[in-house]
Amino acid sequence: MKKMFTLFFLLLFVNGYSQSFTWQWLNPKPHGNAMRSVNVIAPNTVIAFGAAGTVQKSTNNGTTWSVKNVDTLGREFRAAHFFNATTGFVCGSSGLLMKTVDGGETFTYVTSGTTNLLYDIEFVDANVGYASGSSGTMIKTTDGGATWSNLTTGTTLAIYGLSAPAPDVVYFGTASSPSVFRKSTDGGATWTTVTPSGLTQSIWGVHFINTTTGWIATQNGGRVYATTDGGTTWTNSITDGLVVPNAVYFTNATTGYVTNNNNGKVFVTTDAGATWTFGDGTTEPQYAVVSSGSDVFSVGRSGTTTKSTDGGTTYTLMGNAVTITQIRKIKFINATLGIGTAGSTTTGDSLGFLIKTTDGGNTWNQLPYNFKNIVYSLATPTPTTWYVGRGRNAIFKTTDAGATFVEQTQPTTGTHNFLDISFADENNGYAVTSTGGVIKTTDGGTTWTNANTPFGTTSVSAAYVFSPNKVIAVAQSAKAFMTTNGGTSWEALTTNIPGNFFTVNFYDENFGVIAGFNSPSPVASKTTDGGATWTALTLPGDFDGNSIWGIGFRNTNTFWLGGINGAIYYTTDGGTSWTSSKPVTGNTLYSFAIVGDEMWLSGTQGTILKGYSSPFIPVNMVSFNASINGNEVNLSWKTATETNNKGFDVERNDGQSWSKIAFVTGNGTTTEANTYSYLDKPESKGLIKYRLKQIDFDGTYEYSDIVEVNVGAPVKFDLAQNYPNPFNPVTTIKYSLASKTSVELKIYNILGKEVARIVNEVQDAGNYSIEFNASKFASGVYFYELNAGTFNSKKKMILIK
Template sequence: MKILSLVFLITALLQIVKISNAQELNIPGSIYNGVDSTISSRKPFNREKWFYEQRMFPNNYLPKDAYSKALSQRDEMRKQNGYYYNDYTPSWINLGPTSGYYFNYGYISSRIVTLAIHPYNHNIIYIGTANGGVWKTTDGGISWNPKSDNETSLSSGAIAIDPMNPEIIYYGTGEATYSLASYYGRGLLKSTNGGTTWTNYSSDLPSLSYTSRIVIRPGNSNHLLAAMGNSGLYRSTNAGQNWHLVFSNRTDDVVFSPTGDTAYASGNLGIVISTDGGATFPFNAGGYTSATRNHIAICNSSPNILYAAGYYASNPNETKIRVFKSTNHGEFFYPVAVGTNFEGKQAWYDFYIHVSPHDPDLAFVGSIDIWRTTNGGDNFYNITNGYNGGNVHVDQHNMAFHPVDPNIVFCTNDGGINKSTNKGDTWTNLNQGLTLTQFYRIASNPSNYLHILGGTQDNGTQRTYGSIDWVAAFGGDGGEVVYHSVSNQFMLGETQNNGVKRSMDFGGYWVSATEGLTGSAAWIGPLISHPDSNGIFYTARQQVFKTTNWGANWFPISSGTTGTIRELAISKSDPEVMYASISSYLYKSTNMGYNFTSVTNGLPSRTLTSIQVHPDSSNVAVVSFSGFGTNKIFKTTNQGNSWFSIAGNLPDSPVNDVLIFYPGFFTSTYIAATDVGVFVTDDWGTKWRELTYGLPNTVCMSLDYHDFTGRLRVGTFGRGVWEFNILNTISQIATGSADNFELLQNYPNPFNPSTVITFKLPSKQKVKLTVYNTLGEVITEPVNSMLSAGTYNVNLNMSGFSSGLYFYKIETDNFSDTKKMIFIK
């Protein structure tokens, strides 16, 4: 890649910089290069490209052991150093969405990839989610519980339940995206107690796995087959403990006949058949032509009937999906529903075929919508119409049938899970209670900590005013979000590729705000507020844009570049100082963005993911990077003239965001959101520790710190938003039983802004300490956890609240007391 150069152009109206040779990520041999335009133009492809290429760069692959090494480094850090905040401190608290609400689709969670129904207790259902792990319901979908939050991978591919012993669950990790990249699958997880605990079997499976289907041989539960996409077909004969490769050709799907003697696998070999329980596949089905992606289904009540469907990427849009049927046990397939347009233009991403186990004439094709035949394939009709008012979210991923009731069918898609009790005529969703949202970015209202806005994958930009049930502000894939620093009722958000929206009423009503914006944009475009001037926001595409009227229109303050600008930052103490990044290159302006100079020297060749300027000094900035194999956080104390690493002992994992902790005064504390957790340092980056416990093992994408209340929020890529009050901490100052329960008067009192509350416990108790204002409203809850007997100090910081009289109340099973305190600024 060329070294970027700056060419300064001066006009009569303003000075403009041209970053003339700046380019987007350029990875020779990238799996995303040279893809057919019918695929590369689709939204799922572009967001995946954005997500994975920054993790691969500068390589054209994900290092196969990099993620497992990062997890091991994190786990060793936990073992050696524990968490930064001790066990008495409240853990991360989930803020939802539980669930979200997305216009005509109703309640949504996020993409659900796979599901399995208990063969005997039909109220028990397991689902596998995009990056939120396994969830289980025992009441038919009324409520859900996560079952794998702390396992090695929360990226789901397939789930299978042993019919001989339904307590045995197999969970194949790694979502099968069919584009040669998958997010950190780690082989197979097996549970023998209904998902309570899991054992990871990965030594014989691909180190970066993705799993399309796992099937258990009827009559012999020790025998399993796993379709592992581009890695081929694998077989186990000892209930998943060991695996061997049957063949290496790409395998998209696999099914057993009801007897278990015959197995069918579909992939780039077409449809191949085994008559020895999956040990070998010497036979090819006639009549079926191998496609880019291939799926197969068998009717258990009539096993002579099979359906197959292929996604043919090079075909015109109207014939990209073709459906076939066999009536002679798979010996020969013939085309059905010829001429039907199944909306297959992105079936590399959303595609399946399933047939009812009760009725061989009832079959379904999933693509963008669900297509159904009730006459054995003669005709298929769209029964969901998600883009035309239907209540089933678009982009279908899987389907399962009730084991006994032929009318009940479940489907999963980009919005979650739906259920039909009439073979698909109508649908209800089962998403309430699921916390699976994949957030790109989050932001809190500076003047009201209850107001949170976040851009999500698949499900628009979601907002909450304090409830764990969020609602959509607007649709599309979301992106960056920002409140104006001074007038917080003015907000900006965006759809994919910097489709900017604005609200002038705290997010109640949104309109398009792209007037004046031109050029290509990054998948997630930057949006920032001027720190102290009303009306001013900045964004960027192939140049930096500015608005002085809250986004009503924009004008450029830099001229074009061949790359797209991913990150922007502005100094709070000196708004003349700004930074912009393209790929791994960083630029600085000292005149409000009109001229830029390169400050890349000393930084690694990795994708830059965030820029933070110290609130109290424009000389100090911190930047973070994605990828593997080098340090990921760097700091400057001279506006980028030189950089030094502050990554210390951080795990070698992509760092997605970094935050300078500034509670109104200089600290040596920085916080980093990574693919393996949230970490903190209080010694300028020499030593890092995991912040605190309770966060699921998912990707942490975006940090937000609410200055007034000390609330740190993290937006995860698969488990919603989580919060930790970093200012209010608790420590045990004496062990052993106290004589009595006691709540002491805070000290000092009056105070500004911090005080210490002490309480004593004579026995182990669940303790809740709550602070109220004079209206009886809860303003913070610094303690809500199980504590051993002893004496405890709670450090309470009230810097975000107004002066006045407050009350603090302690509650246990056996004791309650309330006292007054006075905060004077």
């Protein structure tokens, strides 16, 4: 009987967020959110927490990671404590406190009793736990986290770190002004100050392994302080390169680790902190560290995760990124060809470059030209002719799609930044600067001249060029101007919004939006007559604090706004009402690119996200799944309701490109549930992707999310009997892996002693066949054992010579 493997993909509906809408991280991978906490909760199981409610988990010791955002408000996680492989607490911004009882698969909210940011959390046992936060906050539970009460700490300084080695013994350290370090021996009822002499700077990390022995990581010249008598006396060490230690973790009285807030170095000591050495797998600051045996994991900025397998001597960066610098502009010329701008803002010669994709953003490459400062702006009047504006006053041009660049001669002087470049066609373009300048070209960049500028010295953020003569440019200090004569004269626009304007974009010659920030709220205004008149848009209150830097249009009804703290909002009624997209990052988002249904977003820390320009799939699809039966793939999907549904194109991608393989007729408009299916017989084997293109009768369409199947892959873990058996001296051992995992294949003699290890590596899902040559072994009974993740199987074989 054939066995069936089924992969289910559910489209869940979450109140307050766009239905059926997901974001995909294209760079960095697996994500780019800052991670603040890391825990080893079981053998091979590592879980980390960070910005935007991010949970990152591996069940194969870091080989692969799953990533999800679990806080509906996108708040930042700062610390976590796990009792065992299943139960743990995590805390963070605005008093956020959540609990999991299934190893991080799901979380529930816990009332913390505070709205202050919670920096650290630690449980002494299953009942007693403490959490600390801003404004001197300390909360305590004695019933396993069900309820929490406030403790009086005697300080209003932020408490960055705490350690509770016993139910009644707890230590904490604060921010500077100056910093204080305190101890309680009565469960937080009273406190004694035990600050090391001379310590005035912030205490970032605290770790005690018992009631008397502990360490604190401080900003005080990079010093790590140690005590063995409960804080009565202290010793300290300072290490070159350890500028700002921000997390400390000891496995015993002698071996410990400290991370560095200024770079990716992770320091290790084996003499209780008297001396330190370091290893590094990244240049990004690392915020937390944990060890398990000889394995050491650290996490930090830009989603970086590093791993050491030799106790901290060397580290490997897990995941990948084409860049972790800010990407100020992203443009897609078509659905596959995209370009992004990147680089550093330092004052000296530094790296500035472009990144390019030819497969819709799945992979990116850094182009070789070094512009020596961050690239702020990009114009692509043709697929091969591009203009680049960088920091420190330079414009470059390529006519071969980025293979070579030539710096343009232009009239401005000084060290200002070219914040935007926009072209009407191949010859006519404008560039604006951070010191109020506007320059133009009418001959494809051969010559540039100064246009009259109405901005004075105010930084001009963006410009939209309609034609060789018509341009709208916006600046800080609520300045917005339009020229219709090529920059000879400018008309001030009445936008009806105050503040600093950071962006302007148009869907067509009539419909456009200007947006920015007027503390404490974002601002936006729209025009429907090409800029002649403007109407202020009312943005939602939970958008407060988030300035707007990016605008993306699907049409005049549906468009998107993006800004700092990862804020993403959309409207489907031309700006009358707004909905928040489910938080996916805490990084600032600068730029949108939209081609048809596909949409890309770029921002700080190398962020590139991909989604769909429509937040809703017109058909209320409740499930889409793919199942394998032999070499056949059965696709089935269900809808709850349908509106104007002509039907579904079934599309397949076998690793090269998407192609239509079938059309399934829909049910028009109906409130009844419907089930659809299609049987595919792909010629190729391996990983195959499927998606649905739902088409309305008016021709509009939306894509479903993607399901994947592995045709020809085994459906279970299995170890077969060797053949031949008995054998002399060679036999074949076959086994199957249902998923990628760490694999060991060992040979034992009759006494149970391991005599050979013929496989010891991570392997992909598939069927494997290994020859075992026993020419060096004596006749007798042997056993072979397969360990693959949690799967274990052992079989007997007989060698007869």
